[in-house]
Amino acid sequence: MITSEKISQIARCALLKEINLSPKPGLVDRFDNGAHSDMDHALFLESIDAISPFFSLFYESGCASTSSKEALNDLRKVGVKCENAMFSATNGVNTHKGGIFALGLLCGASGRLISNNQECTIENVCIEVSRICDGLLHNDLRSGNERCAPPTAGQLIYRQYGFGGARAEAESGFLTVQRYALPAYRDALCDGYSAVESELISLISLISNNNDTNVISRSGIYGLNYAKVFSKKALNTLREKGFGNFETEVSEMNTAFISRNISPGGSADLLSVMLFLVDFERYFLLISSVIS
Numbered sequence: 574m575i576t577s578e579k580i581s582q583i584a585r586c587a588l589l590k591e592i593n594l595s596p597k598p599g600l601v602d603r604f605d606n607g608a609h610s611d612m613d614h615a616l617f618l619e620s621i622d623a624i625s626p627f628f629s630l631f632y633e634s635g636c637a638s639t640s641s642k643e644a645l646n647d648l649r650k651v652g653v654k655c656e657n658a659m660f661s662a663t664n665g666v667n668t669h670k671g672g673i674f675a676l677g678l679l680c681g682a683s684g685r686l687i688s689n690n691q692e693c694t695i696e697n698v699c700i701e702v703s704r705i706c707d708g709l710l711h712n713d714l715r716s717g718n719e720r721c722a723p724p725t726a727g728q729l730i731y732r733q734y735g736f737g738g739a740r741a742e743a744e745s746g747f748l749t750v751q752r753y754a755l756p757a758y759r760d761a762l763c764d765g766y767s768a769v770e771s772e773l774i775s776l777i778s779l780i781s782n783n784n785d786t787n788v789i790s791r792s793g794i795y796g797l798n799y800a801k802v803f804s805k806k807a808l809n810t811l812r813e814k815g816f817g818n819f820e821t822e823v824s825e826m827n828t829a830f831i832s833r834n835i836s837p838g839g840s841a842d843l844l845s846v847m848l849f850l851v852d853f854e855r856y857f858l859l860i861s862s863v864i865s
Contacts (some may be wrong), residue, residue: 577629577636580683581700582674584628585621587668587848591841592617593744594772596778596801596823599830600841608791608836612666620669627655631677635684642703648681648705666767670788671739671842676695678702678743695755695855703746710737710744730786734794738786738839749845751788753782770816771800776844780804782819785839792835800835 592614595602606613630651638644655673660666682701686693691701716732727738742749757778761771781804788797802827811819832838 577684579681579856580632580853581625581628583693583852584680585625586852587845588621588625589677590772591623591845592846594769594776594825594844597773597776597819597841598823598826605827606833608834611662612668612835616663617668619662620659620752623658624655624669624673627651627658627673628676631655631680633648636688638681638685641701641707644681644685644705645709648677652677655740671838672845674739674821675747675842675846676849677745677852678705678710679846681705683853686779693853695751696714696849697853698853701748701749702743706740706744708744710740713740726787726790730789734784734789735787736784736786736810739842742843744837747843747850749779749783750843750847750850753852754843755779758847758851766816766821772844772848773820773823774808774810774811775847776840777807777819779803779840779843779847780837783806783837783843785837785838787838788835792833796833796835797835800830800837803829 586789592601593603595604597607599610600607601609601614601617603614631648634647634651638647650687652673655677656670659673661671679698679828682705683699683707685691685701686697691697699747714728714737724732727740730736730738737744755774758771758775761774762768766774769812785797785800788800801864807819807822807826
């Protein structure tokens with residue numbers, strides 16, 4: 574039997590893998606605080622402990638919903654409580670707002686799949702997330718541009734560059750993860766890299782392709798372009814010179830990102846999404862093989 578505790582465990586594990594992955598350019602990890610002066614590895618662990626109990630509630634909310642459209646409002650109610658728990662644990666520091674949004678949706682979508690006896694695959698859970706978020710970008714950013722004064726940072730970035738950030742990623746069914754992170758991860762494993770090495774390769778692939786609104790809000794469009802170019806260069810190093818030189822270049826990226834206040838937090842959240850999806854599908858493939 575599939576339990577809410579198992580889905581919660583998968584989500585928590587995704588966050589732990591993301592924060593423990595080191596080095597990560599501009600991001601908090603086990604080695605340093607990246608481009609952040611208000612948070613560190615220990616704070617992230619405290620935050621994960623605070624928000625983890627809510628993942629089962631996201632799942633149960635998805636199970637109880639009668640439609641994808643209804644699910645979003647219910648998930649948002651849980652999300653507000655989860656964010657409050659995070660801010661309480663971190664003394665007001667935003668460590669996981671993006672992660673709560675993305676993983677909350679995935680847990681809720683998982684609940685809807687399971688309660689409706691649908692096959693639990695990466696494709697299906699991403700489709701369900703897209704259905705839950707149908708119209709989200711229009712309602713929150715496009716229409717919001719007209720009615721919100723003053724506009725939020727997300728609305729300003731969307732107005733100027735057309736990048737929808739986390740909302741666009743969710744409404745698309747996490748296409749950036751499906752197109753770039755998952756193939757990079759699977760190819761790396763096939764090439765003989767370890768799971769952790771493959772995670773780092775996936776993160777750099779995400780940074781090289783993701784229009785990360787977190788980077789734009791901190792460092793402008795030039796910071797985003799810089800991050801993409803540096804990441805592509807690191808991936809070329811991986812192909813031409815191997816993982817050791819690649820990891821050295823990632824460390825150099827970290828130094829450069831810190832000096833430019835670049836923190837690709839949106840890509841870090843998408844890495845957590847990928848890690849959830851990988852473990853989600855692996856678990857249900859295992860269950861299916863046992864049953865058959």
